[in-house]
Amino acid sequence: MRRQDRIAEPWGTRTPYGPGDTWPVRTDMYLDGVDPADVDRWVRSASVLHSNGDALDIAVSDGRMVGVRGRADDRINRGRLDPKDLFGWQANGSGDRLTRPLIRRDGALVETDWDTAMAAIVAHSRALLRADGPSSIGFYTSGQLFLEEYYTLAVLARAGIGTNHVDGNTRLCTATAAEALKQSFGCDGQPGSYTDVDHADVIALYGHNVAETQSVLWARILDRLAGPNPPAIICVDPRRTEVAAHATVHLAPLPGTNVALMNGLLHEIVAGAGVDHRYVEANTVGFAELRDLVAGYPPERVAGICGVAADDIRAAGRILSGARRLLSTVLQGFYQSHQATTAAVQVNNVHLIRGMLGEPGCGVLQMNGQPTAQNTRECGADGDVAGFRNWANPAHVAQLAGVWNVEPERLDHDGPPTDVMAMMRLAERATLRMLWVSATNPLVSLPDAARIRSILRRDGLFLVVQDMFRTETAECADVVLPAAGWGEKTGCFTNADRTVHLSDKAVDPPGDARSDLDIFLDYARRMDFRDRDDRPLVTWTDPETAFDAWKRCSAGRPCDYTGLTHARLRAGSGLQWPCDDAHPEGTERLYRDGRFWSAPDYCESYGKDLLTGEPMSADDYRAYNPDGKAMIKAAPYTPADETPDDSYPLALITGRTLYHFHTRTKTARAAQLNAAASEVWVEVSTADAGELGLGEGDLVEVSTRRGTVRARARVSGIRPGVVFLPFHYGYWDVEDSGHDRAANELTRTAWDPASKQPIFKLAAARLRRIAAGDGPAPAPTVGASAPVAAEVPATTGGRAAMVTES
Numbered sequence: 107m108r109r110q111d112r113i114a115e116p117w118g119t120r121t122p123y124g125p126g127d128t129w130p131v132r133t134d135m136y137l138d139g140v141d142p143a144d145v146d147r148w149v150r151s152a153s154v155l156h157s158n159g160d161a162l163d164i165a166v167s168d169g170r171m172v173g174v175r176g177r178a179d180d181r182i183n184r185g186r187l188d189p190k191d192l193f194g195w196q197a198n199g200s201g202d203r204l205t206r207p208l209i210r211r212d213g214a215l216v217e218t219d220w221d222t223a224m225a226a227i228v229a230h231s232r233a234l235l236r237a238d239g240p241s242s243i244g245f246y247t248s249g250q251l252f253l254e255e256y257y258t259l260a261v262l263a264r265a266g267i268g269t270n271h272v273d274g275n276t277r278l279c280t281a282t283a284a285e286a287l288k289q290s291f292g293c294d295g296q297p298g299s300y301t302d303v304d305h306a307d308v309i310a311l312y313g314h315n316v317a318e319t320q321s322v323l324w325a326r327i328l329d330r331l332a333g334p335n336p337p338a339i340i341c342v343d344p345r346r347t348e349v350a351a352h353a354t355v356h357l358a359p360l361p362g363t364n365v366a367l368m369n370g371l372l373h374e375i376v377a378g379a380g381v382d383h384r385y386v387e388a389n390t391v392g393f394a395e396l397r398d399l400v401a402g403y404p405p406e407r408v409a410g411i412c413g414v415a416a417d418d419i420r421a422a423g424r425i426l427s428g429a430r431r432l433l434s435t436v437l438q439g440f441y442q443s444h445q446a447t448t449a450a451v452q453v454n455n456v457h458l459i460r461g462m463l464g465e466p467g468c469g470v471l472q473m474n475g476q477p478t479a480q481n482t483r484e485c486g487a488d489g490d491v492a493g494f495r496n497w498a499n500p501a502h503v504a505q506l507a508g509v510w511n512v513e514p515e516r517l518d519h520d521g522p523p524t525d526v527m528a529m530m531r532l533a534e535r536a537t538l539r540m541l542w543v544s545a546t547n548p549l550v551s552l553p554d555a556a557r558i559r560s561i562l563r564r565d566g567l568f569l570v571v572q573d574m575f576r577t578e579t580a581e582c583a584d585v586v587l588p589a590a591g592w593g594e595k596t597g598c599f600t601n602a603d604r605t606v607h608l609s610d611k612a613v614d615p616p617g618d619a620r621s622d623l624d625i626f627l628d629y630a631r632r633m634d635f636r637d638r639d640d641r642p643l644v645t646w647t648d649p650e651t652a653f654d655a656w657k658r659c660s661a662g663r664p665c666d667y668t669g670l671t672h673a674r675l676r677a678g679s680g681l682q683w684p685c686d687d688a689h690p691e692g693t694e695r696l697y698r699d700g701r702f703w704s705a706p707d708y709c710e711s712y713g714k715d716l717l718t719g720e721p722m723s724a725d726d727y728r729a730y731n732p733d734g735k736a737m738i739k740a741a742p743y744t745p746a747d748e749t750p751d752d753s754y755p756l757a758l759i760t761g762r763t764l765y766h767f768h769t770r771t772k773t774a775r776a777a778q779l780n781a782a783a784s785e786v787w788v789e790v791s792t793a794d795a796g797e798l799g800l801g802e803g804d805l806v807e808v809s810t811r812r813g814t815v816r817a818r819a820r821v822s823g824i825r826p827g828v829v830f831l832p833f834h835y836g837y838w839d840v841e842d843s844g845h846d847r848a849a850n851e852l853t854r855t856a857w858d859p860a861s862k863q864p865i866f867k868l869a870a871a872r873l874r875r876i877a878a879g880d881g882p883a884p885a886p887t888v889g890a891s892a893p894v895a896a897e898v899p900a901t902t903g904g905r906a907a908m909v910t911e912s
């Protein structure tokens with residue numbers, strides 16, 4: 107047993123291993139002021155503060171959560187936990203949880219009871235349905251609820267209300283992951299598996315700061331790097347992340363140039379004889395177009411566009427061409443930037459032309475971000491249709507109507523489900539009159555915050571907010587519903603590599619708070635939604651019966667859950683879908699035999715034009731991919747429409763730090779995490795700091811054409827010409843809200859044409875020094891935010907952050 111300050115050493119002690127070996131176990135545990143002997147019960151769960159799916163048990167003593175312990179027998183983390191997993195649970199016990207419903211009376215939110223709150227929502231829904239029809243009502247949910255909750259929401263919204271306006275914050279997060287998978291493979295579903303880390307000889311990370319955002323997965327990679335025959339690492343990120351620091355080749359492109367870089371890498375693979383022509387011929391369509399297009403992207407041209415060295419592109423190209431087991435991961439540096447879907451699809455293309463899919467070590471992980479985003483997509487609680495069905499295929503719509511026993515016309519709409527940016531526009535124009543927001547905080551997380559504030563505060567919009575805390579968004583609501591959180595309710599969820607975990611209820615929620623499932627079920631009951639035989643539309647009553655209903659919906663579809671039960675998930679620790687009669691133990695890797703879910707009658711999507719987002723018709727798809735192969739799709743680089751200029755000479759990117767989760771409703775309420783990153787900062791390169799006369803810790807204004815944020819400067823290893831702001835800091839924990847703290851004051855109303863994911867990572871900005879600092883910036887000293895100045899004291903958590911490893 108070892109004790110360690112896990113704020114200072116977030117990745118813990120190394121347990122090296124070699125290719126093909128099993129990742130050794132290391133069990134991490136944190137208990138707050140109690141002995142292991144005093145723990146009454148350990149309750150089975152997994153982390154909900156990222157998409158990694160770290161399995162853990164919650165320690166309960168005297169009916170309270172008192173700590174967590176990683177689960178050693180789980181395939182994902184083999185016992186390890188990251189700092190957010192270890193300390194974040196403390197937020198549940200925070201004294202400022204929402205405990206009673208709130209309703210707006212004479213302009214102010216006042217406490218009320220559930221009957222009054224729900225009656226107000228039901229009265230509004232009924233009046234709007236009568237006067238304006240289903241399209242006046244919208245639902246905006248999360249990537250943080252449980253599968254059972256999303257499924258219930260999808261059924262009541264789509265079949266009960268009959269609206270097409272249902273989306274999740276997954277739109278901000280993994281809409282591009284889903285779209286890239288649909289574009290290349292005809293369907294969502296992660297081809298790879300985390301065990302690919304155990305086998306790979308090359309790991310390429312594209313816009314993915316895994317060290318800070320899926321720290322346990324990074325610990326797995328670090329253990330490979332510390333063992334025999336370590337993999338080569340390729341890192342594509344404009345910041346000097348921990349991944350970059352360990353990379354064989356670090357490419358730091360100018361923000362917004364990912365597609366040029368990818369076309370350059372594909373050029374090198376094609377030119378360097380890296381193409382597996384047998385695989386391409388047997389399993390794909392579209393190679394010739396890609397070959398012809400990337401011929402126009404030799405390293406020198408790409409180097410000029412991306413601001414990287416041509417030799418580095420060549421070096422990376424050689425490594426990719428020579429890889430025998432290549433694992434690639436993609437995340438927000440691609441998904442939230444310019445040409446998002448196009449860039450992500452090019453990573454799929456690398457694997458398709460190299461013939462590296464489905465074998466150990468040969469995986470693509472078009473990553474998720476949020477813990478349960480995969481379920482939002484599977485259940486159709488966002489812009490997808492339940493069970494990865496194709497909205498443009500009438501047979502799929504009819505089949506779903508059959509599952510729900512409603513008339514197909516009820517689910518039939520002119521276009522795909524509405525994305526949240528379009529919903530905001532409808533609300534702005536007063537076409538959307540009621541919006542029900544669950545488990546997301548759009549006032550801080552949507553781009554162009556000033557515009558979002560004005561939309562969500564409109565008098566004509568009836569806003570329902572369902573949350574654990576009184577967030578910035580809750581402050582604008584007409585009705586606030588207090589939700590039970592993780593650990594206070596039962597449900598299951600699926601991580602980024604299709605592993606399903608069950609999370610059991612450990613403790614009671616505070617006050618009158620209720621689970622999201624119970625809230626949705628109560629609404630369905632009160633609205634008296636009926637099926638076509640005039641029986642209740644929603645027939646289930648608890649997590650387990652909701653899960654069984656979902657299983658029927660998933661049957662025969664790619665995300666088949668029919669082999670899973672709550673009992674089975676409770677007995678083991680994590681199973682990967684599809685899990686059905688043909689795959690009773692789940693499925694580790696998809697597309698092993700070059701068989702894809704892309705047949706015209708089965709696929710989730712007919713695809714879109716990468717540059718315009720224009721959907722392909724069923725007939726065109728049938729002609730293009732009649733045999734259901736993988737699709738190699740090429741597109742040129744196009745410059746972004748907002749790039750640095752004379753007035754705004756810097757490229758602003760935004761993102762995360764290791765110690766905080768999103769809008770910090772949980773992590774700011776855990777003392778160790780909050781202290782590790784207590785205030786907003788801005789990262790600036792040494793060169794730019796020199797030019798601006800900026801020193802470490804100085805107070806600066808960061809401005810774009812949308813607004814201004816004040817932050818302390820951290821002089822870091824970021825590439826010159828680029829500045830970085832963490833987007834975690836909103837206004838709930840500051841007295842005076844001058845709206846000068848949230849990164850989204852600076853971002854634009856702009857999105858990727860294919861995935862409709864907003865562009866959070868590219869804006870033209872300028873910096874102005876306001877005052878000298880009285881010390882270093884309040885930024886972490888590990889990871890990408892590490893200072894270049896050696897004298898900045900290291901971030902530590904001290905005694906309060908001591909964790910045991912065994």
Ligand SMILES: Nc1nc2c(c(=O)[nH]1)N[C@H]1C(S)=C(S)[C@@H](COP(=O)(O)OP(=O)(O)OC[C@H]3O[C@@H](n4cnc5c(=O)[nH]c(N)nc54)[C@H](O)[C@@H]3O)O[C@H]1N2
Pocket residue numbers: 155156157190279312313314315316318319320342343344345347359360361362363364437438439440443474475476477759760761762763764765766767768867890
């Ligand atoms: N600690 C922590 N972990 C989290 C979360 C959290 O809030 N905190 N959130 C979870 C969620 S929901 C998500 S979506 C994931 C996100 O996980 P990541 O995608 O890993 O995190 P980000 O910091 O958003 O962005 C990753 C990197 O993209 C780089 N980048 C910016 N612009 C570009 C570009 O043009 N090209 C390239 N190649 N790179 C660029 C940034 O420098 C940054 O290091 O993290 C999950 N895990």
Ligand SMILES: Nc1nc2c(c(=O)[nH]1)N[C@H]1C(S)=C(S)[C@@H](COP(=O)(O)OP(=O)(O)OC[C@H]3O[C@@H](n4cnc5c(=O)[nH]c(N)nc54)[C@H](O)[C@@H]3O)O[C@H]1N2
Pocket residue numbers: 248249250251275278279280438442475476544545546547548550551552572573574575577589590591592622760761762767768769770771772833849850853866
């Ligand atoms: N500038 C910029 N903006 C970004 C990003 C970026 O990189 N840069 N990243 C984007 C991404 S990837 C994401 S995922 C979003 C995240 O953005 P949000 O979803 O807005 O962020 P969270 O703070 O996670 O909000 C989740 C809310 O749900 C509540 N909650 C937690 N658990 C439960 C529950 O069980 N039930 C209920 N009812 N409520 C619960 C929390 O208290 C919190 O208020 O931000 C996006 N915005």
Ligand SMILES: [Mo]
Pocket residue numbers: 278279280475476
């Ligand atoms: Mo996300």
